Amino acid sequence: MSRRGRFLVIGAIVASLVLVGAYLAAGGSSYEPMQVQDPCEPRQWRDPQGLQQIAEQFSLSALDGAACQLGVSRETLARALASPQARERFTERFGITDAKLAKAIRAGLIRAVDDAEEAGALSPLIGIPLRETLQRIPLEQAIEIVNEARTLLGNVERFLGPAGAILEELLP
DSSP states (O other), X not given: OOHHHHHHHHHHHHHHHXXXXXXXXXXXGGOOOOOOOOTTSOOOOOOXXXXXXXXXXXXXXXXXXXXXXXTSOHHHHHHHTTSHHHHHHHXXXXXXXXXXXXXXXXXXXXXXXXXXXXXXXXXXXXXXXHHHHHTTOOHHHHHHHHHHHXXXXXXXXXXXXXXXXXXXXXXX
């Protein structure tokens, strides 16, 4: 081996030792993944400002409620609702029928309405009819609301245009 080759090998060894040392010094030997929060435990709503932030928290709350009903984590359910194929794998893996999934998602949406009202982010004037609607919504539409609450509320906001200020007034 040439002198240059030895130098490159020694340089690579030194660089890898420095990298491992830096990793250990930064606490890399004691890494543990974060615990997934229990979806049945209520989560504190942040102070939402406007429809987009309310929609985001609404989606998270709905996922928590549905995941609690199904006995899975919110993250597992969110991945399952990402596509029809993922949903099919999820229902097969956990032995969940479409009827049970629909019931859980509706319960999650109603929990989200309750949480939004409790946080002062949604007026009871909107909450009461919304709950009635959500109790009868078909599965596909319920999943769309959970996945696309930001888009749906954003579309409502754009549709209302200047009248959107009236909707904002209904939000405490």
